[in-house]
Amino acid sequence: MASQQLNSGNPRVDIEYRRKKSAEEMRYQVVSFALMIFLTLIAFATVAIEGFTAWFTVPVIILLAIVQVIFQLYYFMHMNQKGHEAPALFLYSGLVVGLITVLTFTTIIWW
Incomplete structure (x- = not known):
């Protein structure tokens, strides 16, 4: 199995490529972090609102937890790479x- 060469031989091109990839990765992490905070606030609001029953609250919280686990795996643990x-x-x-x-x-x- 041959390894792929990541360097083009031009150090300036490699640095620019790495910066671009790092910026893109950081943008994905910040967006997913913001979405996870938003989902957490939704979960807290679902529990705090008195009008919702447990039959509604528990499945919503479980669904939000599953979505957050997917965000954790794919963006913070880099499973998408x-x-x-x-x-x-x-x-x-x-x-x-x-x-x-x-x-x-x-x-x-x-x-």
């Missing part, structure tokens, strides 16, 4: 095993 296929495989395999376990115990208890 190349070279993270093996950790993603293990992560998703663990997720499938966990969901199957929860489903199994739920069906055992309820039926």
